[in-house]
Amino acid sequence: MTIETQIKKIAIIGGGPAGIGALNELIHTSKDGKSYIGVKDLSSNEQAFGDIVVFEKNSSTGGLWNKDIIEKALDPQLPNLELENYDKAEEVYYKYKIPENITNEYSIDKPLAISRKKNNTDIYQWSNSGVYKDLFTNVATKYMTFSYDKVVPRLNRALGPLQSAWDVTNYLEKVVKDYDLKKYFRFYSSVENVEKINDKWVLTVRKQVIADDTEEKFIINEEWYQEKFDAVIIANGKTIPYFPKIGLLKEFVETNPDIYITHSKSILDPEILHEKKKVLFIGGSISAVDLVQYTFPRPLNPSTVFLSRNSLPTYQWVKNLSESEGITVKTRIRNFIPDKQGVEFEDGSIETGFDAVIFATGYHQYVPFLSKEYLKNHPRALDFYLHSFSLEDETLVNVGYNTDITAFFNRLEGYSAAVAGVWSGFKTLKSKKDQEAWIERQKTITNKVFHQDVSQIRKEYVDDLLEFFPEGRNDPFGGERTSFPTDAVEAIDTIQKIFFDIKEGKVDGKGVFEVLE
């Protein structure tokens, strides 16, 4: 049976792992509601969705794993804001002003062209990738590949089941090439606004071309246009840094221009931490311990590496590493002491003389292209049933990194497969009342212990999606229900081994992670 879906033209916002996965899912769904995922030659299938565009604001595919942005310094150090604004995404992120005269008469072929000089607000896009050159993953390769396109799991002897950042980059580039996905992408194209007008989603797009990148001139040519779509997929990732409001932060930043104060995501090469004499990490989770290792080797006593955290780490291995010798764990910070380059902790103790302060404090979940006005009129637009379907409108979905756990490509696949099933018209979502009840239930789940726990991840994020998959779509986890399969256990062991090897100076964290065979 063939069903004519009303959803023909789809916009995917973001070309990272989630956007790539969604695109692959949609083009592999046929008009008769079947999934051909994994098939490379699609010439004999009639696709359910005729027209798909992936908007990507960077120069190529891969999201955080895009080679072009991993090595570029694009972020500012820390915004200079009033204290009450530090923890607000809309203050930390600079949203481009949409030209007043933009209308749907401006199309991709006839855009509104604007030429302007780069200004200092451009950097508040926070375009750096949090991934840095020598990073190795904290999730096993098996779960950072799509289930329908597995690579040889052990790429690099030194990393066991893990991979280097380049391995992930190369894998994603290979997927794009093998499935001929590039033709769906529009690069340097940032979606600045999304609103629904008369049953169509109207996207306002800003295409950027650097016309002159000399420091004196730096001319940016912008092409603005609007385009209508039947449905929108949000896959914009999480890149806007979260800064907690800590007393005297603004004064600390202003008084100490020589201190290296930055968010963990803005560090291009963690080697810089090794040169610092006294380092304070704010935040005690994975992104903090990942960077802490690069401050070593250094004398362990007296300790010159401090880690301030507000609760015990969720994962035992993070606790083991962050409490190891040479690292002093402290409580939350009460306030900065600007003239002493120091801080007072909530337990009353004081430490001074820091020359580096790293905010390893995570990210905002932020969708800047949905305007305040839209969200005011559609207050539940960002409540996602099954983590994916907007409660306000099922033609708006989220398939990306929308929770606090790592991506796990299998999880991302689950969202997109369900979207393909529902949007092709072959599967129907539960009633709004049931959707609301599901969302309410989610809010009561407080004890999330997910990192590497494959069984819990699939139970919490993927199992409920399976019934909405197109016919023949495989379970992204291949039926695996073990809590900590061998690869996941080995991943945690490997992270810990490398941490201590770097800390003790046995390896320098560089080079050894290149492919050895």
Ligand SMILES: Cc1cc2nc3c(=O)[nH]c(=O)nc-3n(C[C@H](O)[C@H](O)[C@H](O)COP(=O)(O)OP(=O)(O)OC[C@H]3O[C@@H](n4cnc5c(N)ncnc54)[C@H](O)[C@@H]3O)c2cc1C
């Ligand atoms: C340091 C670090 C280490 C990590 N390690 C791991 C790991 O080991 N394992 C793991 O599974 N995950 C890891 N992650 C999580 C990581 O987020 C995921 O691996 C994955 O990149 C998420 O994919 P995504 O597509 O949702 O988002 P992203 O990779 O962030 O991609 C989003 C894309 O959307 C684009 N975009 C954003 N807004 C717009 C717009 N308005 N218009 C057009 N394009 C837009 C961006 O340019 C970007 O290309 C790590 C993250 C960090 C920061």
